[in-house]
Amino acid sequence: MPKQRPPAPDSSRRSEKSRRAIYDAALALVVEVGYPKTTIEGIAARAGVGKQTIYRWWSSKADVLLEAFLDLFAQASREAGEEPYVIPDTGDLAADIKAVLRATVDQLKDPRYAAPSRALAAEGLVDEELGRRCAATLMEPSLQLYADRLRAAQRAGEVRPDIDPRIALEFFISPLAQRWLQHTGPISYEYTDTLVDYALHGLAPR
Amino acid sequence: MPKQRPPAPDSSRRSEKSRRAIYDAALALVVEVGYPKTTIEGIAARAGVGKQTIYRWWSSKADVLLEAFLDLFAQASREAGEEPYVIPDTGDLAADIKAVLRATVDQLKDPRYAAPSRALAAEGLVDEELGRRCAATLMEPSLQLYADRLRAAQRAGEVRPDIDPRIALEFFISPLAQRWLQHTGPISYEYTDTLVDYALHGLAPR
Numbered sequence: 341m342p343k344q345r346p347p348a349p350d351s352s353r354r355s356e357k358s359r360r361a362i363y364d365a366a367l368a369l370v371v372e373v374g375y376p377k378t379t380i381e382g383i384a385a386r387a388g389v390g391k392q393t394i395y396r397w398w399s400s401k402a403d404v405l406l407e408a409f410l411d412l413f414a415q416a417s418r419e420a421g422e423e424p425y426v427i428p429d430t431g432d433l434a435a436d437i438k439a440v441l442r443a444t445v446d447q448l449k450d451p452r453y454a455a456p457s458r459a460l461a462a463e464g465l466v467d468e469e470l471g472r473r474c475a476a477t478l479m480e481p482s483l484q485l486y487a488d489r490l491r492a493a494q495r496a497g498e499v500r501p502d503i504d505p506r507i508a509l510e511f512f513i514s515p516l517a518q519r520w521l522q523h524t525g526p527i528s529y530e531y532t533d534t535l536v537d538y539a540l541h542g543l544a545p546r
Numbered sequence: 547m548p549k550q551r552p553p554a555p556d557s558s559r560r561s562e563k564s565r566r567a568i569y570d571a572a573l574a575l576v577v578e579v580g581y582p583k584t585t586i587e588g589i590a591a592r593a594g595v596g597k598q599t600i601y602r603w604w605s606s607k608a609d610v611l612l613e614a615f616l617d618l619f620a621q622a623s624r625e626a627g628e629e630p631y632v633i634p635d636t637g638d639l640a641a642d643i644k645a646v647l648r649a650t651v652d653q654l655k656d657p658r659y660a661a662p663s664r665a666l667a668a669e670g671l672v673d674e675e676l677g678r679r680c681a682a683t684l685m686e687p688s689l690q691l692y693a694d695r696l697r698a699a700q701r702a703g704e705v706r707p708d709i710d711p712r713i714a715l716e717f718f719i720s721p722l723a724q725r726w727l728q729h730t731g732p733i734s735y736e737y738t739d740t741l742v743d744y745a746l747h748g749l750a751p752r
Contacts (some may be wrong), residue, residue, distance in 0.1 A: 374672070383688070451673060458671045465668035465727060475729045483730065490749075501751045502695070507721075507740055508749050514724040515716035521727070523681045524689065525712070534713055541707045542748025543696075543714050 375463035441532035581669035646736035
């Protein structure tokens with residue numbers, strides 16, 4: 341009778357562990373050596389996996405990094421006690437957007453998130469193809485959550501029906517993004533609360 | 547009798563020519579090789595001047611580049627038929643800001659301006675000291691023009707007195723900056739006109 345084979349290693353758990361090691365290696369490298377010098381070989385070496393393991397799951401370093409970022413955002417949201425990819429709808433638009441922006445302020449001040457985000461954003465500025473992929477993959481899905489929440493507010497009569505939600509949402513996120521990216525001003529809860537109030541009520545007297 | 551010496555070369559005209567060659571070389575290099583690999587030596591070689599000529603006027607490559615940018619902005623404004631560093635005050639805030647933003651749209655679409663601006667902004671994302679210098683030297687003076695125009699509008703009753711102009715101005719410039727830097731959407735006169743209308747009148751029904 342042949343010897344019984346040992347139980348197959350739990351390949352899904354092993355895969356999950358490799359996947360996480362690859363994400364961590366990719367994010368660390370992009371901070372340390374920059375995007376142009378980050379390579380699949382370097383990620384594999386640092387993660388302690390074979391190059392082929394990476395190529396089995398992803399077709400390029402941009403793919404690895406974009407997925408590592410999506411995972412990082414989801415993790416940051418979970419740690420903040422939030423559902424990733426959801427903006428609450430309590431029926432009070434101002435309160436809901438203020439809460440989400442306060443969580444974003446915390447995230448932007450977290451170096452685990454901030455350093456790789458800056459490194460990727462920097463490369464996206466000079467590498468247009470990467471910049472457009474970041475916009476489509478990392479940013480647009482979040483922006484659509486704001487657009488959806490604004491559409492709900494239009495149905496509830498909290499936002500004027502003639503407003504284009506895709507433009508209006510930029511009042512909530514672009515000023516914060518610019519202060520963070522370009523150091524044009526400090527970031528705080530008070531600041532993001534003020535953005536929401538100004539955006540909803542306008543600058544002109546009512 | 548000694549031979550008469552030829553007239554002294556016009557040293558201020560020669561200086562102006564060298565200065566312009568140095569600016570052009572600095573902007574070209576930052577596009578071609580990136581900020582980290584741009585050196586005083588490289589700028590001098592490309593401009594056809596001695597290294598000491600550069601050190602006589604500037605103390606670092608960051609100084610040369612920031613001044614080259616200020617000159618580039620001023621040139622772009624002059625070519626657009628505008629006074630650099632002025633926002634008109636015709637008594638109609640919406641019209642004045644729309645006009646300035648339309649000129650900015652043209653400038654952002656001009657590759658002579660766009661490529662070096664992107665290269666410098668990218669480096670400012672990962673080099674915090676440079677980022678803060680760009681913010682203070684290149685951006686803050688322009689932002690203050692918007693703040694001044696908003697203060698005049700407050701005195702004229704066009705903007706609510708409780709509004710902080712330094713925050714409010716970001717509704718005009720940050721969405722446009724983010725679309726341009728991060729490719730999150732197209733840029734047009736219609737878009738910037740819409741930003742001005744939404745910012746002044748607010749998203750909520752009146």
